[in-house]
Amino acid sequence: MPPSAIIVLGSVNTDLVIRSPRIPAPGETVLGGEYFQAPGGKGANQAVAAARAARDPVTFIAAVGDDEFGRGALDNFSRENLVSQYITTVPNQPSGVALIFVDEQGENAISVASGANLHLTPQHVDALPENLFAAAGVFLCCLESPVETVVRGLQRARAAGLITILNPAPALSEIATPEILKLVDVLTPNAGEAALLTGMQGVEEAAQQLRNLGCGCVITTLGPDGCQITGEANVRIPSRKVTAVDTTAAGDAFNGALAVAVSEGLALEQAAHWATVAAAMAVTRSGAQPSLASRKEIEAAFS
């Protein structure tokens, strides 16, 4: 297998979804639901998004439990362009699970039991071989894994000269410190996450504050309004106009494709354009991982 240009560190969940007439209130039982199960977790979604958009295999660092969901996730990864040899199977811990209720309006309520994801430790990152980092160009991570593990990953990536991308989702205010943000080349919050991290509502103002704390550049994703790059230059990139069917994992599609474009040497503005195309494709299809676009599809739509 050729070496990976991209390393993704993150979470693996199985989404257990019930679509029902309404989301149950506390103490209520709602009948008439429809159930399906789907692979999820922000880390896995981002790794799969990158793997489909990349030419070469993408390395994914994660943890699953020694159970049916964990084995199902590994089986799923084996069908993608992913190197999964550094995914740890944690004994005596359940795999991550998200229980998702979706109502007829598409509104949802989600409860996550992170399980094995919380057992991906800094020691796992320390044990990764030096040549894995030496051969790579980009490190992508999010915040569904323990912060200390994410930080160790960023430190190793930075020490090896990789470009680091942190998608601060979910928004944890403890990462908004110079010690952590100085390890980040590109921070990719959505508007709500940027506001939560800084206490500032304005997109520009929040991004500037995050840059002042030490990250190189901020790309704030703005849903159907595209994204805003705040760095040496400030650029607004509009979204592609599409009919949205399901926006689940739009941000993950964006981050995975961004990592690929950056690893191939595209300037940030061009890379964000490429990511915008990939994210727009994901919103035209249902589900998280099933909606993620292939390189061929992104290339055909990118012009």
Ligand code: ATP
């Ligand atoms: P999610 O949590 O659903 O994964 P997010 O909140 O992290 O998403 P968003 O800002 O909603 O991220 O979306 C990420 C990117 O996806 C946007 O910058 C945009 O390029 C694209 N996108 C999202 N919604 C739409 C839409 N309705 N039409 C076209 N593009 C969209």
